[in-house]
Amino acid sequence: MKINPSYLYILFLSLVAAIGGFLFGYDTAVISGTISQVSQQFELSVIAQGWYVGCALLGSIIGVSFAGGLSDKYGRKKVMLLSAVLFSISAIGCAIASSYNELILYRIIGGAGIGMVSIVSPMYISEVAPSAIRGSLVSLYQLAITIGFLGAFLMNFQLLSIAETQLFKDSPLLSQVFHEEVWRAMLGMEIVPAFLFFIVLLFIPESPRWLVINNQIAKAEHVFTKLYTSAVTGKQKVEEVLKQADQTTESSWGLLKNPLVLKPVLLGMAIAILGQFMGVNAVLYYGPSIFEQSGLSGGDALYYQVMVGVVNVLTTILALFIIDRVGRKKLVYFGVSGMVISLLLISFYFYGSEMYGLPSLFLLILFLAYIFFTAISISAVIFVLLSEMYPNKIRGLAMSIAGFSLWLGTYLVGQLTPWFLENLGPSGTFLFFALMCFPYMYIIWKKIPETAGRSLEEIENYWFGKGIKNK
Template structure:
């Protein structure tokens, strides 16, 4: 199959779109290194500090709500350019802001960019991919997100080291951004990959399936001919796409509520929000606090969190290479089973470590095992499934609904985890996370078809028959 397609061209298109995921990860993670500095400079109280941390999430929810409509109406490429503009303006605004209110506005704009790329980047990759490689190509987006996290941590570390080294770096605003108020440099650095993202998106074509939807079949065939090395394969793919799109004779909203399609949308929303209540964000965002609760020192807790981040990134690389060989559903079965075991043993540690004298290495091992199982299953699979489950006509709109559910779940977990750790105890919290894995597994087992190796048109026909 690989010899029949222009695989290097597919990789290029996928990497360009996945760069939006890097911006997502960087913008979400960079905030961790700026909180204390911004709080001190603007003399923030606890509520204002919480608003500074969470305001980007509000922007993400807004962005995800209109991303689908934008991409369905104006195209995937234009929507990615819009997201790049939001990221660029946000980064520059954060670097040169004159007040806390202006900083919040800039962070919200960055959040809008996060919400938009979380929909349109995996959607675009899915629509330009061929069936046998779609899983690994869409997984590049999730890999880019993890690399964005890692990039933010490294940038924060290097910029802070530079500002504290005593080396004279420029004067005026340059000195302010890189030395005296280095948080500006941390937040503003996102504008560099954002501008790169904007520039490279200009050189990729529009999604051929969206072009078919807009009756631009000649342009769609041009794109397919760049992907498929044999003209008859490109024409066959175009004919199949046209055939399926022409069968969708209802308006977007009526089509969305067609029984089989509505079922797919609700299933996508369910796995999107349930995935957040299985503990992944609690581990990634509150890991240091959880490790300190277990008795680790502050430095050891941060080092343990670095290990969590490295395992997350390396495992995502593995997932990219095996997702199309093992299959989406099998990865979920194996990975979520490992997550349940890990969560139960983490809960066991917090409940009985004092009486049994369990070492801290016990907790760290099962934390890392949990991250491995999560990264190789639900984290790698979720954006692949959401990008390929829905018909072309309403793919953007349906992904916005699922994306909204995902971001609401992220917000709720972020708000509730500190409360749960205090009131349910860490042992009770991780037991709850383990229980939430059960409905996720049942939904994937009973309600979602195996999509590995199937074209988007074949998947669409499955839901239409339902």
């Protein structure tokens, strides 16, 4: 029987889950506009300032460590609701924090929300999306992250503008939040998307594949029927998931002892952590200081960084439209090849800029090229692959393990990049990033199957030695 997905309904579910990505991006980026104010108000040392910036990463590692197990036991929807609550608590707590330690606590709580949503939102999308457009829909999550980054920058800019006006001056409380200590408003405004996320989550169903695995067959059939507009199709989808589940009777942790299952888990960990060492976070987080090392003023460096952010968003939109047509692996081959060339040229720029008098505009072009190739390949592909390459029964646990690797890599890059820049110099740092692209490319080429257009059950069959072949 022909399957006719209800595309508008599936798009609605995907957009709701993708709001988690916006919160991820906003919470991560909003901190940049508050550092100097918070440091001045609480008289922070350099170490304390670094802890204020990085403490959310600890929360993310904690959140991602528990999210998979919680989502396998209680469902994807409930964990997304929990993350919305954590984001809301963090936003309100940061806005009213009376001490540095309170502020750190609420930042860690928000980080836990980031860690949870970073694996559960794309996982939910992958489990409701038809195979033909699954890549594009999961990519909505990555797009939402980039929009969250820009949203935070724009909100910080707007609130700083308000602080220079007479608006809210008549109210002592509002005057404190929007004028004297505007960082409170910057962190507190996250309550708006967090509350919206919580409300709209109440109107979406639980993942039908999770319902099947947890023997809630009637509910699963109902959800599949809404997704595919046919009761017969709903029953067929349930039978397909049940048939696959019957082949794996072990528990989640028991399945990990199976070498055929452990293999994709280890491969997911590898591409998650390697992707962080290919330079993208160093460019996004340390871009202004890198530009300043090329001789730009602080203002020009920030302007260049905004352009980097815009290219990141626009390219992610492009990736969203082509990822299912081109395929995951071809995007990686194209994008990572371009990343290697861009990184090598950036390395050469810093090595020979003084010798050859290379203009700073040349560096901007190379950075924009690098961001283009990154956004259209590894950034667009990573959450798609991680959300679809694991067996149904252990998808939550496996994504927690991969997510832990991703956040560990993010933490290490954040800590090591200043050391790299100081000891290797910008030229050596970008050369190192270029070299790290090769093992990533090899794993995608030799070890990961092409998943575009394949159902989650077909992909699961691949790891068990039957069904689709690697491409």
